[in-house]
Amino acid sequence: MFASNAVHRVATGTMPPPPVTPLATRLARLVLAALTVVVLVFAWYEAEMNPAQLVRDAGNMATLGADFLRPDFTYWDLYFDSMLETLAIAIWGTLLAVIAGIPLGVMSADNVVPGWVAFGVRRVMDACRAINELVFALIFIAAVGLGPFAGVLALFIHTTGVVAKLFSEAVEAIDPAPVEGIRGTGGTWLQEIIFGVLPQVLPLWISYALYRFESNVRSATVLGIVGGGGIGMIFNDTMRSFQYSQASAILIVVIITVSLLDMLSQRIRKRYI
């Protein structure tokens, strides 16, 4: 009925014309499209994109692919040990970060500390997060030498910035009523945090910490490549010496370990949320 009514109004010329996009909007869209194309072209050359090389070097690719399809587990015990080392790096890097992240996270939540404290702590945490683990690893390798400890320190600093932010966001989202309940009894600021804030945020905090542990296991693998210890270090060695079958075996070890840990951690996290 409505449709036929509209048809009738168009036919009789009583229907107002449909709205037209203003010229300025249309021009702006055109400029935006042109700019996008310019950026893409510039980035193509800047990144030296060259698909032809994939075809030209097809021989290399074939060798690499063939070797990767025949994983060589001769040194499996070495891979296993190195994987354990990588896990150890992730465990301590995450644990130290969580320990530091708890007070720093509380201190960057502006509903429980004065605004200027939160602002200051947040800027420091921003700095920790802004710099990648790899860069921290290079710095700590210069300080404490090659090896897993440099990796632990690198993960520790970067992850502290991440968990402090996640922890503080959880604190900022709490229900203020229980905190006032504690304040009303004459409790101290610390007691307001312990009995009013922590019970509310703890499940989220545990979940965030486990999630960061998962991603730190992946990061710890990469840290080895720059000399931060663990399985990444031997992966780098095998690639440099063209031992692709061994590299393939190492990747398989990494994939299985990471998948198992993700599954386990996900199961634990689900129980807490």
Next chain:
Amino acid sequence: MAAALQLDRVSKTYGAKAGPQLRAVDNVSLVIGEGERVALIGASGSGKSTLIRLAAGLVLADARGAGSAAVHAFGMRVQENGRLAREVRAARRNIGLVFQQFALSGRLSVMTNVLVGVLGRISALRGSLGLFNADERRTAYAALAEVGISQHAAKRARELSGGQQQRVAIARALVQGARLVLADEPIASLDPKSAKRVMDTLVTMSRDHGIALVVSLHQVDYATAYFDRVVAMNGGRVVFDGPASRLDAAFLTELYGASAEELILPSQFAVTAPAGADARTSQTVS
């Protein structure tokens, strides 16, 4: 003997200095005696909650220069001239708070929520570590028994019904040894049966322990049934302060606005004509 609660010329304005402002509480002075039970009535937005939060020092009054706005509880300063007093924590130990939304830590056990009441008088370190001794646990359990929910002591607070949670909050005030309990709409989110149970618990607690009680309420029938003294607020001011018997239908209708849906008149007011107009004016403190 110092009053349980003394408010002197207290105002609270919400909103930015430049923007629109709301004067939630407007120059209120009020004295509550020890062991006295007072109902605080008034429409939504009349300033009841803000007044209670001012009394507990959860909200700071407007600063107005030296010697003005002050809140004292049992002679101890809670706040003065827009600043929390140095002794506010000590003053709060005497004040138990009961909120509309219970204000318990839902994941903690009922027992722990009640034990929180002792935080104000044990060492900060022991309290922060949650190391409550056997005596304190016995006291907490006894308080839970007194409000009739000791069988739920080990449960998480959030597993309890609204009425039960409110009684946990009352038990917390008991353990705290509060001599004044401020309850802000304690029954507003409860079903009628739980509401009655909670009001009974509050009043019995007040009577048995000589605890002064200030309860803000929507329901006028509760105010008249449970309290001798009623304080009515409108637009942030105290417009009535006197015995419940002096309230009348005309005043209550005016208090809640002509078309008020929230006005639940007690049965004795249903048909009576305004009678105590003169008596009422003499009690008005606005």
